Amino acid sequence: MNIAFLCGCLESGSDGVGDYTRRLAGELTRQGHRVVAIALNDRYASDWARGTHRDRLRKDANVIDGPIVFQGGDDVGLRVLRFHSSLSWGERIGSVREFLRTQSPDVVSLQFVPYSFHPKGIPFRLARRLQSIGGDLRWHLMCHELWVGLGSSPPFRHRLLGAIQRRILASMIARLRPCRVDSHASPYIELLGKFTQHVGRVPLFGNIPVEPQQVPRDDSGPIRFCYFGSVHDGWGIEDAAGLLHRIAAPNGRTPQICAIGSGGAGAAAAWQRFRTAGVPVEEHGRCDEPKVSALLQSCDFGLSASSPDLIEKSGAAAAMFEHGLPVVVTRAPIWGDRFVSHVRQNCPLAVFGDAIDQPMKLERRQPAEHALPEIARRFAASLSTN
Incomplete structure (x- = not known):
């Protein structure tokens, strides 16, 4: 297939949806598809154009003078077209229109998050602008986020903003008429x-490639729980610590957290509260991908502050699942039991609810497995049949 991806930003390591798009596009390229990834609102693009990051480019890359750049992807010659956010929308949309006219893609896949296209998450004119690229294009829409204010009792400002974002998304679907959402x-x-x-x-799929390790199983030391990513407000840390003790105690062992990543502003206070609750924390900070993969494989479980309802969209959880870790989900479901059966089916290694009441029966670490190749095959197949 000939696939064009559209997203907000493609700077590696600086945008989650951009990293997702790069990895998916790169894998599809490896599988023989013709792929280009286009960033419409990339505040890092000017650095590439000025040459600050040209040392990252592969030898076969072709750098065009100005804010539009082609570059080699990770291990493949992925074609990337990036537009700086300071350009007028007219310039960006006009350039994309002309470029896609020369490419004749079978499908244009929009990787959508409201905040990728507007700093306050309200890209009012985006649907109309995209529609103007070409009425004969076949669109696909991938919604990484929908709108804020989902769940029970959100604050009024979130309900108001969410209502606006919902209308924007509805307009996007109505105008683009995607073959699939x-x-x-x-x-x-x-x-x-x-x-x-x-x-x-x-x-x-996870954003950390699996680096196979020979990790001996140690049933005598602490049970290691990996936490990967940022620590957000509202996490019931004392309750979470209690869950970790409940899982470790029947095995005659103690819990320990292996924290990977900067964790954000609230991390230091959170880890201190875990230590006060009797759970030691081993902090690793930011690590390169092979080191993260090795640390994940050194743990017995993952640990997530997400809710079970939304664990399917957690990049950190996906990385832990791919590394064979059962992931202990410490929050209560937002929507009660409504989606529990779907989550258990789609994420069999997610541990939550009554499963924690039987710690001796919990799944143990499984062999690591690359998920991206199969997901990419299924993605391409779904676009070719819809």
Whole structure:
């Protein structure tokens, strides 16, 4: 297939959806598809154009003078076209229109997050602008996020902003008439079904490639729980610490957290509260991908502060699942038991609810497995048949 991806930003390591797009596009290229990734609102693009990051380019890359850049992807010659956010939307849309006219893609896949295209998450004119690229284009829409204010009792400002974002998304679907609208999480798929019947699920793959390790199993030391990513407000840390003790105690062992990443502003206080609750924390900070993969494989479980309903869209959880880790989900479901069966089916290594009440029966670490190649094959197959 000939596939064009559209997203906000493609700077490696600086945008989660951009990293997702690069990895998916790169894998599809490896599998023989013709792929280009286009960033429409990339505040890092000017650095590439000035040459600051040209040392990252592969030898076969062709750098065009100005804010538009082609570059080699990771291990493949992925074609990338990037537009700086300071350019007028007229310039960006006009250039994309002309470029896609020369490429004749079979499908244009929009990787959508409201905040990728507007700093406050309200890209009012985006649907109309994209529609103007070409009425004969065949669109696909991948919704990584829908709108804020989902769940129980959100604050008024989130309800108001969420209502605006919902209308923007509805307009996007109505104007582009995508052949398919996908998301990762079961609640999102149900909500999207109110706009179109052509809805599906694309599983999320991890953003850390598996680096096979020979890790001996140690049943005598602490049970290691990996936490990967940022620490957010509202996490019931004392309750989470209690869960970790409940899992470790029947085995005559103690819990220990292996924390990977900067963790954000609240991390230091959170880890100190875990230590006060009797759970030691081993902090590793930012690490390169091979080191992260090795640390994941040194642990017995993953640990997530997400809710079970949304674990399907957690990039950190996806990375832990791929590394064979059962992931202990410490928050209560947002929507009660409504999506529990879907989550258990789609994420069999997610540990939550009554499963924690039987710690001796919990799944143990499984062999690591690359998920991306199969997800890419299924993604391409779904676009070719819809």
